[in-house]
Amino acid sequence: MRRGIIGATAIIILAALTGAAFAQTTDTYPDRPIKVVVPAAAGGVTDTPARIVTNRMRDNLGQTLVIENQGGAGGTIGTRQVAHAAPDGYTLLMGSIGTFGSQPLLYKLDYDPHKVFAPVATTVVDKLVLVAGPSLKVQTVQELVQYAKANPGKLNYGNAIGIGPHLVTELLKVRSGASIVHIPYRGGAPMIADVLAGQIDMTINGKSVLLPHIAAGKLRALAVTSGGRWSELPDVPTLLELGYMDAPYDAMFGIVTPAGTPPAVIERLNAVVNEGLRSPEMRASLARLGIEPVISTPQEFTAIIAQEIPKWAEVVRITGVKVAE
Secondary structure: OHHHHHHHHHHHHHHHHHHHHHHHHHHHOOOOOEEEEEOOOOOOOOHHHHHHHHHHHHHHHOOOEEEEEOOOHHHHHHHHHHHOOOOOOOEEEEEEHHHOOOHHHHOOOOOOHHHHEEEEEEEEEEOEEEEEOOOOOOOOHHHHHHHHHHOOOOEEEEEEOOOHHHHHHHHHHHHHOOOEEEEEEOOHHHHHHHHHOOOOOEEEEEHHHHHHHHHOOOOEEEEEOOOOOOOOOOOOOEOOOOOOOOOOOOEEEEEEEEOOOOHHHHHHHHHHHHHHHHOHHHHHHHHHOOOEEOOOOHHHHHHHHHHHHHHHHHHHHHHOOOOOO
16 A cells, blocks of 8 residues: 555656646747758748748747758658657748648658647648740640640650649649650759749749749749639639639648647747738738738648648549659
8 A cells, every 4th residue: 555655646746747847848938949841942932931931930939940951752851850850849840731631642651740740830822823934835725735735745844743733733734635744853943943944844833933933024824723813913814714623722831840749839839920920021021922821720720731631632643643762
């Protein structure tokens, strides 16, 4: 009986110490720099909003946030790093919903993203646009499809492997019957440079990185992948209205942290992200790039992920996209 009392007392003391340590962790968080892993190369559609969001987070948290770009393998290299990080709120991942939707179907992962990550907050939606470079003389999607069918394998497009824009382009090929060769890239910035230089014919990528080149007359917008036309490009049709898509496909981004991170830390991060997204300064910065803020609770973000997963899984099934392991 004495041993039982001693054991029970030890459990109570351990629980008290654990609770005190937890309270101290959440009350003082963050007390050192936070690493934000962006699973893509610098200068691309994932990296651009990440830097805008983290700059505001740094100001509100009063702590340094260090962005670490880890591109390659459809974002799985950087994602894996965060999957195996300590669940303490000091290693975050800012990526697309493809982390949960297409990655598990395309790659053999040593982790289950549905189990190892805790959603923190959505951040932005960056809509996608199909553009023709100076080497491609077509004026419409219909002309593009007609030329690609008449000249199979002659046209090409660039994108990183396994990401949303790659999958959407492959879906367009299936739905239209167009024969267009995929040229893989490690990131968006070098790919866009090659489109501008006429080294590749076309791409589908984010509004944030392509709209400035469209406005400057360096790239020609053929269609957008969203549910409606853009106010910036009112004469450019959607792939939905042209009959090449049956649903809109936008790039939504958010922040996740390793599962097991204290709920109070997640709530703190969510509040900081949302405060920034509501601020006039950040909204103005995002608007200049055509990016739309998306505010959510962690629970709402979880629901959005669950809603998006079947859509991207269907794209992988229809296109039959395979990637190197």
